[in-house]
Amino acid sequence: MESATLTCWPSHMQPTKTIDSYRFVDGIAKKVLKRWAGLPGETQVPWTPLASPLSECTVALVSSAGIALKSDHPFDPDIERRDPWFADPSYRVLPRTVRTGDIQVCHLHINPAFTEQDLNSVLPIERLGELAEMGEIGAAAPSNYSYMGYTLRPERLLRESVPAMVRQLREEHVAIVMLIPV
Amino acid sequence: MCCWSVGLVQREIEAAGFSTISLSMMPELTASAAAPRIAAIEHPFGMTLGRPGDVAGQLEVLRATLRAMEELAQPSAVIHLPFEWTSTEKLALGPTEPPPIAKYLVSHPWAFSRFLNRTPPANTG
Numbered sequence: 617m618e619s620a621t622l623t624c625w626p627s628h629m630q631p632t633k634t635i636d637s638y639r640f641v642d643g644i645a646k647k648v649l650k651r652w653a654g655l656p657g658e659t660q661v662p663w664t665p666l667a668s669p670l671s672e673c674t675v676a677l678v679s680s681a682g683i684a685l686k687s688d689h690p691f692d693p694d695i696e697r698r699d700p701w702f703a704d705p706s707y708r709v710l711p712r713t714v715r716t717g718d719i720q721v722c723h724l725h726i727n728p729a730f731t732e733q734d735l736n737s738v739l740p741i742e743r744l745g746e747l748a749e750m751g752e753i754g755a756a757a758p759s760n761y762s763y764m765g766y767t768l769r770p771e772r773l774l775r776e777s778v779p780a781m782v783r784q785l786r787e788e789h790v791a792i793v794m795l796i797p798v
Numbered sequence: 799m800c801c802w803s804v805g806l807v808q809r810e811i812e813a814a815g816f817s818t819i820s821l822s823m824m825p826e827l828t829a830s831a832a833a834p835r836i837a838a839i840e841h842p843f844g845m846t847l848g849r850p851g852d853v854a855g856q857l858e859v860l861r862a863t864l865r866a867m868e869e870l871a872q873p874s875a876v877i878h879l880p881f882e883w884t885s886t887e888k889l890a891l892g893p894t895e896p897p898p899i900a901k902y903l904v905s906h907p908w909a910f911s912r913f914l915n916r917t918p919p920a921n922t923g
Contacts, residue, residue: 634878635838635878635879649824729890765804
């Protein structure tokens with residue numbers, strides 16, 4: 617993969633680094649993830665050009681960390697415990713006013729402690745609000761989204777949850793969606 | 799594993815008419831799902847934006863990712879962000895108990911090739 621050059625960035629921020637995807641993985645997981653990266657998949661890449669400058673865009677965030685409001689219905693980890701190829705395919709809405717103390721994490725493949733200490737480590741809701749206050753983006757969207765990222769059967773996630781997220785993104789006039797795996 | 803499903807979800811959202819970017823620790827895996835724009839970062843799992851409490855670091859990563867939106871003008875564009883994870887501290891990145899698939903493969907070792915090839919058995923979910 618070739619890395620792009622960014623004309624708007626200062627020289628000390630120019631990407632001269634090639635990241636090592638496997639620095640924090642070892643053993644069998646490394647073997648599996650390398651294999652998966654090479655499996656054939658979709659080749660048709662969709663493209664929606666950015667229609668406005670960043671400073672005019674409403675931005676929403678999507679996290680695969682399985683984050684739900686404590687006041688909301690939690691994700692169900694027993695679905696994956698019963699069928700280890702699959703996970704709860706639902707999603708949750710996280711308003712831009714959410715703070716770390718308001719959330720619970722359901723993800724059986726990572727240590728959730730960092731997210732529980734600071735939601736912004738994986739879902740930077742407060743940082744996005746700061747960029748909006750500084751005028752660097754147009755607005756932080758009223759709603760952000762989370763789902764459980766481990767699944768080998770993504771069909772229901774893609775067929776049921778993603779279209780529902782898309783409807784709400786449209787209603788809230790979102791231009792940019794940033795997705796964040798864990 | 800999240801880096802694959804994020805690419806699949808991203809692809810659908812982009813196709814629905816939104817400009818999308820993922821911040822991925824495994825850009826090759828995310829790209830294999832035909833994700834349109836990727837900012838690659840060498841951060842540990844569970845701390846994609848940075849350490850808990852590192853407000854300045856999280857803000858810089860978020861800002862760099864969103865600025866890349868304005869620069870990445872071609873489908874399948876990938877930028878490798880220059881952030882360095884310098885700590886050599888041993889981090890507990892994994893879950894407290896093995897994930898269900900790991901336990902399953904210990905008792906069903908013949909299913910490993912299914913896992914490796916991402917060909918799960920027929921849908922029961």
